[in-house]
Amino acid sequence: MHKAKSFLSSLVYNKFFWQFFLAIFMLGMAVFFIRSQHVEVVQITRQLDTAVPAYVVLGMLLTGVYIIAQGQMYVYSFKALDVDISLVNSIKLFLKRNLISIFLPAGGFSSLIFFTREIEEKGISKSKIHLSSTLFAFCGILSVVLVAIPVLGVALLSTKLGQTEILSFLFLLVLTAFLFITIYSISQKTWAYRYISKLRPSLSTVFDDMIEEQISRKHFWLTLLVSIAIEFIGILHLYICMLALGFEASIPAAIVGYIVMVILLIASPFLRGLGTIEVSLTFILGQFGFPLIAAATITLMFRFFEFWLPLIGGIVSFIMKKDSIVLRLLPAFIILILGVVNIISSITPSIPTRLRLVKNIIPEDLIVTSNALVLIFGLILVMLSIFLLQGSKRAWYVALALTLFSILGHLLKAADYEEALLALVAGASLFYTRENYQLKPHPRFVKISYAVFIYAIVAVFAYGVVGFYFMEKRHFGVEFKFTDSIVAVLKVIFFIDDRALHPLTTFGVHFEESIYGASGLVMLFIIFSLLKPYFSKPYNTAEDFTEADALLKDNGISALDYFKTYPDKFVYFNEARTAFISFKITRHFALVLEDPVAGSVEEKLAMIQKFEERCRDTGFIAAYYRVPEESLDMYKSLGKKSIPIGEEAVLDLTKFTIDGGKMKTTRSAINRLSGEGYVFNVYKGQQKEGLLQKLQTVSDNWLRDLNQKEVAFTQGVFDKTILKNQTILTIEDQEEKVYAFLNLVPDYAPGEATYDLIRKETDAPNGVLDMLLAKTFLFLKEEGYQYVNMGLAPLSGIDGEDLTQKTIKYAYENLKAFAQFKGLRKYKEKFFPEWKKKYLIYGHHYHLLQVPNALKRISEGS
Structure with a gap:
């Protein structure tokens, strides 16, 4: 009952709900009006079919002028603050904001805060963007008033205006006055400034910056002048609609109808007046003597020019981005x-x-x-x-x-x-x-395809010629000579109609079909062979990995560098063999582990460019995984995109201790396990077979309990030949049974240590991993290390700067499928590490849909 009351209460006080409800109500009223007034859709369709094409084309061209004028308004409103923005970018800004305004409450105003990133990237402050947008909106309303006063005055003298039109105009005057008073109040930091700042404190800084800006009067008047021109374009649009449908056009009807339509558009709470405007404009045109069907048809054509065409333009502006x-x-x-x-x-x-x-x-x-x-x-x-x-x-x-x-x-x-x-x-x-489209098939593979193509065509051609030449007359009613056989085969292969070539027996039909089938199969096979990008694996020698290890010792700076020469990787060198990239391939992706290994940023940049060129030539798409934040500028300079994938935990060992209130839980677990006879052991180098077998048992049970298999790429797998030469740290009981272990691997970051596998037994006591990690950290501290890298917490720390990141953040925080990632972050936080963001670098947003599966495949070795 309490939940029901809470839900109803939130519904009653939810502004968005009531705006949406009002919009749906208006649409419903529009449907009711059409039905009650017997407005037949079929009749409207027939009326539209009679439209004069020349006027329709003129209306569409005028829509283009209208969109350009809206863009020019933005150009002048930004220029009023001494900011230059191109007309193309301004048009895109208008189209995008116009599109999204349909789906926002009070969309004409609320949409003005969107799509500022591209402008911000050009060094323009948010305060200037918002002030320019405010100037745009203010001129848009003021122009309606300036046009409405004289034209409605003239209309009042020549035509009897109804109460609806006069009330609409009064509403517009009140709204304009309110807007002017609000802007003045913000500029003077009085009631409006205080109220909005209290509601959204973050806006107070933006307001302060806006107040300090100097507005160019010249460009303000130019903005207003263009806005007035836009109003006359709207009136002209309505007038053209009357002409296009063959009715006697009325200037007063076009003026009054347009002004009322704009007023309703400004006042519309949702969906930009969809439904309301159609009904109101049809009603007003009816007052000017237009039949109901004619008025409805004119209205629909007008809305096509002023609403639907710009909406389509908005959709196209989103789609036509090169990286869309x-x-x-x-x-x-x-x-x-x-x-x-x-x-x-x-x-x-x-x-x-x-x-x-x-x-x-x-x-x-x-x-x-x-x-x-x-x-x-x-x-x-x-x-x-x-x-x-x-x-x-x-x-x-x-x-x-x-x-x-x-x-x-x-x-x-x-x-x-x-x-x-x-x-x-x-x-x-x-x-x-x-x-x-950049993927190229490998030249050697294409050469093979050409050879297969030639042999296959020759084989099919020879089969057909020989078959027709030795074919008995009764099967086709024709005795084929050698030249006739060649012509017949070519006609069958290329589907050339020949009524003389008609099979008379079942055998003849099957023979002809066999040529069709063989030709089709050969064609499809050849197309597949010629087009399929070359996905073969590169080959590295043992000497390559020896050189790569030597470069790591000289230039390694990361905890992941050790895995760059792991057995599952391939390495690609520059010509001088002074730098290399570590990667794995799956289908048409080459996934690179972190940054290149090189002696300088310039050499890394050149290495990436060379690798990208190699990928294009051999049919691969490159993506870079777990790239540190400090490397982002290097990839951005190459036109690459980035997205955060999580945070890496790095513990400062100089400050680490198990004393104090923060570590009480961990300290209690260590004391309890130590009292029960569990001990922490360190095994350095050249491990015995007996220990390795114990570790194998723990590892196998760990994977079985989690229903997982070994994954690699950014971590190692359980391999006795590798573990044999590494330092192993364990938690054991008095009988030397291993309950948990981890292995230390080389870390090339100065003063930093890291571990790879960390696994525990099924029947391990609670707190065994806490004891293992805490004791390991204390051991590393004694060994002189300053930091320890605890690895990645996937999807944590994503700020939600754009729609993609907001979606990932929501999924991470709310969906059960991502609970394990939250748990991993929470577990590592108990040791109070510092967090460093890691990124995925990619070339096109489309690749972002494919990379997760590619990572899964290479990690699992598939």
Whole structure:
């Protein structure tokens, strides 16, 4: 009952809920109005079909001018604060804010705080961005008032205005006055400043910076002038809609209708007046003598120009970012759709009127051949879509060529201009995203494919020629000569229609089908072979790893450096062999462990560039895992992107002690276990087989209990040959049974130690890992180490700067699937370490979807 009351209370006082409810109510009222007034959708559709194309095109062009004008408003509003921003960036800013305003409460105002990062990256302060946006909004409202006063005055003299129009105008005056008073109050730091600062203390600093800014009067007036021009564009839009639909256009109706629409747009709590504006504008136009269906149709066309086209522009502005995931996936999806459309179009009957038109111009054999080729292109395009997702450069070339051939094929086979248009869109999307397709197949592998291609074609051709030459007459009704056999095979392979080549027996049918099948299989195999990026593994000699170990001793600076020459890794050197990169490969990914090993930042940068070039030439995508925060600028200079993946715990041993209240729980566990006879042992170098077998038992039980298998890449695996030469630390009982152990591995960070495996027995007593770690830290402190690296706590410390990080942060904090990561962070925190952020470096947001699975595969050795 208490939960129910709490829920109802939160609902009643939830502003967003009521705004959303009001918006849905308005949409419902719009539906009710349409039904009650018998506004037939079919009649509106018929009315729209009669629209004059020239006026529709003019309206769309005017929408383009409207969007450019909105961008110019932003240019002048920023220039008023002596900030330069390009018109292109301003247009993108408007389109994005306009799109998101639909989904925000009071979207016209609340959207102004979004999409500031790109501008901030150019060195422009938040206070200037927010002040410019405020100036933009203020001029947008003030321009409506300035336009409304004279035009409504004229309309009042020439037309009888209703109570609705007059009240709407009064509301606009009140709103403008309130906005002006609020801005003045903030500038004077009176009631509005105090109230907003109390509500959001962080805004007080922004307000202070805004108050200190000097605004250029010239550019303020230019902003207002452009805003006034935008209002006249809106009026002209409504006027054009009347002309486009063949009605007698009314200037007063266009003026009053537009002004009321803008007022409702400003006052709209949600969805930018969707539903409310449609009903209100239809009603107002009705007062000016327009029939109901005509008024509704004019309204819908006007909303198409002023609402839906800019909305589509906003969606496109998101998609058309070069690093957009949608844009990365879209061409492959369009190619897949084009392939399916090609297949369906080739096997379904053509439209008779179009087919007759084509037959009067083009020979019938060419029409049939075009139809067959469209089918083949469709099959190939479906296959190509997979390789386009991988980023194959060769697949891009083939797909672009096939889209052009598809355009021609669809036009030739039956003047199917709709399918040809889809092919044109597919080709355009491929051309626009051409930079995303860089993976090249290995030259040696391609050479093999060419050889297979030639042999396969020769084999199929020879099979067909020999078959037709020795074919008995009764199977096809024709006695084939050698030249006839060659022509017949070519016609079958290339789907050229020939009514003389018609099988009369079952054997003849099967023989013809066998050539079709063999040709198709060969073609698909060759396409697969030529397009598939080369995913073979590189090879390193024992001398390579010896050189890499030597470089680590000279230039190693990280706790992860030891694992860069671990048996599961590959190493790639520069030409001088003074630097190297450690990596693993899986499918088309080369995952690099941390930074390159080199003597300087410049050499690291050159090493990364060389490795990236090598990856492009051999068909791999490079990503860099667990990169330290101090290396981010190096990767950003190469155009790479980054995302935090967690924090590494580093314990300061000079301050570590098990004394004091903070370590009471750990100290109690040590005292209890010591009293029960458990001891801490250190085994240095050359371990005996008996100890290694005990450790093997603990390790196997540990993995079995957790239902896991060994994982590598950033850590080691249980390998007796490796552990034999390392320092082992254990917790044992009086009978020398090992209950927990860890092994120390080389750490190349100055004064730092680190451990790798840390495992315990199934029946180990509570607190055994606490005792093992605390005793290990004290041992390392005695050995003279200043720090100990405790490893990564995955997903911890993510601030949530963008949508991706906010999603990860929410999942980490709220989902059960990530509880183990939270537990790991909490466990390490009991020793009070310092935390250092680690990052994943990648090239495209699309790769971010694939890297987690790639990491899983290489860690598990698959």
